[in-house]
Amino acid sequence: MTSPIEIRPAHPDEYDEVGRVTERAFADGPYGHLPVTTERRELVNDVAARAASGTVLVAVGSDGAILGTATLLRAGTPQSRLAVGEEAELRLLGVVAETRGLGLGRSLALAAEEVALGWGAASVVLDTGTRNLVSQTLYRTLGYELIPNRSAEPDGSPIQHVEFVKPLRDRDDVLVRLVRPDEYEAAADLSERAYTSEYDITESYRTSIRQIAERAREHQVWVAVDSVSGTLLGAVATPRPGHSISPLARDGELDFRLLAVDPPARGRGIGALLTRHVIELARLRRLDHVVMNSGQQMVGAHRLYERLGFGRLPEREGSITEGGRTIQLLAFTIPVGAA
Structure with missing residues (x-):
């Protein structure tokens, strides 16, 4: 049967709501008690800039409500922290608390992977906080592996990160x-x-x-x-x-x-x-x-x-x-x- 949840790119008239949903999703997570840095707030709220640097995806319910979101960024864009060369970077994946357990995070991550394939990306990279064990489990089940010895530019946050990569190509030629x-x-x-x-x-x-x-x-x-x-x-x-x-x-x-x-x-x-x-x-x-x-x-x-x-x-x-x-x-x- 067709799923009642649609995963698609966000429309420009939804950008403000995407920012609010992202804020809610992370406020309900393991780091919601920490103060939000200015840089992080700008990243979350400037959805148009993220869309211009890649793709902002949304999970939309049958009533049109945005239930979750994820951003896929091209390497070298202002909002990318990890990606280099032909990599794509997954950032700000989150779903509203009342929908957790429905598999929306998995669906958004898989949809982002398809977008990366469309670009011809060699792999997808991402990072998450060391205390975000739910996300780490999700990424591992999707085939992501820890990146050894990869360091990103500091983002001013007190959160310690772990970084993952998933190769997308079977062949080099x-x-x-x-x-x-x-x-x-x-x-x-x-x-x-x-x-x-x-x-x-x-x-x-x-x-x-x-x-x-x-x-x-x-x-x-x-x-x-x-x-x-x-x-x-x-x-x-x-x-x-x-x-x-x-x-x-x-x-x-x-x-x-x-x-x-x-x-x-x-x-x-x-x-x-x-x-x-x-x-x-x-x-x-x-x-x-x-x-x-x-x-x-x-x-x-x-x-x-x-x-x-x-x-x-x-x-x-x-x-x-x-x-x-x-x-x-x-x-x-x-x-x-x-x-």
Whole structure:
């Protein structure tokens, strides 16, 4: 079932309330008895500045009330303390006291991780107070590890900090991130090459494959990028959180479309990397299954899916008519917990 809590970026007209919710959340924590420094108060209340330096996320109830918030910052921005290079930094994660125990902190942290993946960040770093044992337990269960010998600039606070990091990349030679507007044409070209090099496709399907800009605006288009040259190697489309990209998906499922690997990049494991990335998105969104359709003739892709652990979903298979041609569609699925 769809969660009644929505996690999304804060709207500008919500910034004042985000500041108030952050103040409340930390006032109810283990350091709420301590005086708040001027620097800390400015950090909490200047939500617009934090949003400009990254993303401010909110957990919103069915009545529109903001129940929690978290900020993800890019390295080198004024509000970042720890992040360097290609790291992203998670700060000011808090939920109002009356909602604790509902998993909102976990949902916000996972949503921030997805934002970091969209940036192409190599890892997420964060710090928390030594007495904040609840937060430390949360971060450890999410896969964060203590950072040895990392020191941040002092913030004028008497609170002692512990610092954590979570790597996001499986490989050093290729990163996966959201496509950028100046890459739409290149992503369309590689996707067209990927499909026309092996398959006889209709002109309407060719047009659909090339609609990267439209797909990126409505959904998400992820690209695999060579870390050294910056060359695009592959692409795949997924829905935004809370939505689907095809009629196939049901509640608790993430669907994806148009997995493509540029022919010169084949043999580098790009298709597997992008498919595993989709499964990771489903895990971050706390979904149960990944599902997708594939044309009957795309046997190379089918071998990839089977190798990764996908199984057939015959009860959802069928056909479509496109350009006067009937195309049989197979359906595949994988449980996220088994991937």
